[in-house]
Amino acid sequence: AQSVTQLGSHVSVSEGALVLLRCNYSSSVPPYLFWYVQYPNQGLQLLLKYTSAATLVKGINGFEAEFKKSETSFHLTKPSAHMSDAAEYFCAVSDRRDTGRRALTFGSGTRLQVQP
């Protein structure tokens, strides 16, 4: 079964600093990969997704992620953190070989704190 591992349940950065949230997947075949964000008391919102076109994927709010097959990684980055980026971020995967299954499998999440 597909799975993703998010390293670091909590990440704290200063406002203006680089944001790096890590996600590694386990699969011999590159899956579809997603990053979602959850603000307090809200549902999940899609930031970006990788479906095999460009390996560098740009998303909303200045975030981007790079698919690296050799490292089985899909890390999320943002050059300069803003206070409004404080939220929980989830990496998710779906198996491109299993076209009958639509659901995503989520990582355990990383809570991003932005210090002023």
Place this chain on the structure above:
Amino acid sequence: ETGVTQTPRHLVMGMTNKKSLKCEQHLGHNAMYWYKQSAKKPLELMFVYNFKEQTENNSVPSRFSPECPNSSHLFLHLHTLQPEDSALYLCASSQAGTGGGNTIYFGEGSWLTVV
């Protein structure tokens, strides 16, 4: 109006009560999902419906009973719940097509507290 609407947003129920969570999607999708989000645990997929047919049930206890009368509406009927069932229940939808990679859109969730 948001794409996926959940009601109620907050629910407190006793262990002997029967209640239901409702979800409606306005995106024209044909697949709907229930996820459970507990503190300190990953999001857990509970049920999947494709074209109103249940295609996945991830060993969910029978005290949770889903219902999908059409591709726009999804219910989660709750009865004789336990305190450990207290969580945020998230409804989601997507357009099921070939090849996967379809974005799943979430509602804002229903906070359930079992007392």
